[in-house]
Every structure is written in structure tokens, then in C-alpha cells.
Amino acid sequence: MNFTSAIQTCLNKYATFSGRAARPEFWWFVLFGCLVNIAAGILDSALFGHGPHLAQPITALTSLGLLLPNLAVSARRLHDIGRSGWWVLIGLIPVLGILLLIWWWTRPSQPAA
Secondary structure, three states, X not given: OOHHHHHHHXXXXXXXXXXXXXXXXXXXXXXXXXXXXXXXXHXXXXXXXXXXXOOOHHHHHHHHHHHHHHHHHHHHHHHHOOOOHHHHHHHHOOOHHHHHHHHHHOOOOOOOO
């Protein structure tokens, strides 16, 4: 799966929490989200200035817009390794939760049952 097909798949299944997402699909979408947020941050800085107390509405809107597709592809990636999609909530535990999720997201796919 290449970059564009992964992005198209994730955005087409933006609210589909069932099914599976292979490693390339997941990581290409993570890269896409990072690139979009960087571009939004640059645009915010150009339009509104930069600083810790200045508004960043474009970054906020892009992050909010990518939240549901990111949760969906994360749950589908967990399904691909044989875990429940609800495990994505473990990311709410500071440090350890996200480290565990990263570990799981890097694991190879399990055979379909």
C-alpha cells in the first residue's frame, strides 16, 4: 500500500471501527496527520503570528477533523493484531499507555480468524 492509497482508504473509512488496517495503512496515515498538522502550524504562524499565547485555529480545526479517522484506523490496526479496538483508550494513561500502543501498532499482523 502506498501513501495515497492509504490516505484514501483511511479517509473513506473515517468512521469505520470494524475491520483491519495493516501496518503500512496505519503508519502512512500517521505520517499524513503529522504533515497536515505541520502545514497547519506554519499557516497559523504566517496568518496569526507565533507564540505560546496566540490562537491557532487552523491547527485546532485540522486536528479535530483528523481525530475520528485517527481513532478509527487505530482501532482497525489493533484488530489486525488480534486486540479489541477499545484498547485504544489505554492511550489516556500518560506515557505508559501511549508506549504500549506504539508497541502494539508496530507488531506484525495476525492471520484472519
